[in-house]
Amino acid sequence: xxxxxxxxxxxxxxxxxxxxxxxxxxxxxxxxxxxxxxxxxxxxxxxxxxxxxxxxxxxxxxxxxxxxxxxxxxxxxxxxxxxxxxxxxxxxxxxxxxxxxxxxxxxxxxxxxxxxxxxxxxxxxxxxxxxxxxxxxxxxxxxxxxxxxxxxxxxxxxxxxxxxxxxxxxxxxxxxxxxxxxxxxxxxxxxxxxxxxxxxxxxxxxxxxxxxxxxxxxxxxxxxxxxxxxxxxxxxxxxxxxxxxxxxxxxxxxxxxxxxxxxxxxxxx
Numbered sequence: 490x491x492x493x494x495x496x497x498x499x500x501x502x503x504x505x506x507x508x509x510x511x512x513x514x515x516x517x518x519x520x521x522x523x524x525x526x527x528x529x530x531x532x533x534x535x536x537x538x539x540x541x542x543x544x545x546x547x548x549x550x551x552x553x554x555x556x557x558x559x560x561x562x563x564x565x566x567x568x569x570x571x572x573x574x575x576x577x578x579x580x581x582x583x584x585x586x587x588x589x590x591x592x593x594x595x596x597x598x599x600x601x602x603x604x605x606x607x608x609x610x611x612x613x614x615x616x617x618x619x620x621x622x623x624x625x626x627x628x629x630x631x632x633x634x635x636x637x638x639x640x641x642x643x644x645x646x647x648x649x650x651x652x653x654x655x656x657x658x659x660x661x662x663x664x665x666x667x668x669x670x671x672x673x674x675x676x677x678x679x680x681x682x683x684x685x686x687x688x689x690x691x692x693x694x695x696x697x698x699x700x701x702x703x704x705x706x707x708x709x710x711x712x713x714x715x716x717x718x719x720x721x722x723x724x725x726x727x728x729x730x731x732x733x734x735x736x737x738x739x740x741x742x743x744x745x746x747x748x749x750x751x752x753x754x755x756x757x758x
Contacts, residue, residue, distance in 0.1 A: 494508070494509055495525060502690035503540050504535075506529075508525075508544070511545075512547070513552075515547065516554065525584070532588075541590055572725050579721050585612075593682045594613070599621055600616070600620055609637040610635065613670050616673070616678060617678040620663075622656075624650060626651075626654065628754045630731070630738065631728065634724055635720075636716070638651060643667075
């Protein structure tokens with residue numbers, strides 16, 4: 490397949506999926522969500538692929554879901570359209586968790602919002618030292634699509650980060666919370682992630698697949714999938730319900746641009 494928003498390369502059993510919207514900090518728009526979904530299906534079915542590294546081109550891994558696209562049509566979506574959109578976003582994130590092959594995120598710059606959730610869905614995350622993480626959604630009346638954070642970092646950390654909308658979590662603090670496996674010097678994150686992927690690719694294929702499946706089932710037996718689906722229902726309610734903060738953010742975004750809307754969001758206390 491031809492993809493317009495991502496690049497895919499395969500070498501020595503390791504696939505590299507690169508978000509390729511660098512001018513927009515690799516923001517996740519509808520086309521990218523679709524391309525990644527198709528790409529992950531291709532890689533999952535390709536016997537030459539034994540591990541997958543995901544990274545972002547340019548200055549960031551990703552700034553999360555595309556606020557420009559969202560603000561442009563937010564007031565026009567029906568509840569049913571919100572459900573369809575958010576279910577697609579949920580599948581996009583969880584495709585990295587559900588992939589039968591190991592997934593390794595190599596993150597740098599910004600790993601915010603939906604990108605933060607996607608990195609949590611990967612099996613291993615390697616971060617450049619200067620990376621900033623976080624989920625600012627509550628600051629502008631939005632919510633998390635895939636509420637993975639409490640399952641990775643525990644309830645105390647998840648409540649602090651998600652209820653404050655903190656989007657300046659350092660890589661070092663993220664590692665302390667179990668969100669990141671390795672913090673490496675800026676520029677070394679990709680080669681470190683590839684080295685881990687090659688180690689996984691060199692192991693027995695079926696043993697790796699079944700072990701990942703067993704690890705995932707451990708969380709699913711504890712109720713993770715049911716909890717995530719319930720949280721998705723909550724996010725559908727949040728997004729389709731709008732609210733004063735969301736309406737004001739979208740108004741500023743349309744009239745003055747994204748930077749003005751972000752300044753308004755960050756100045757609110």
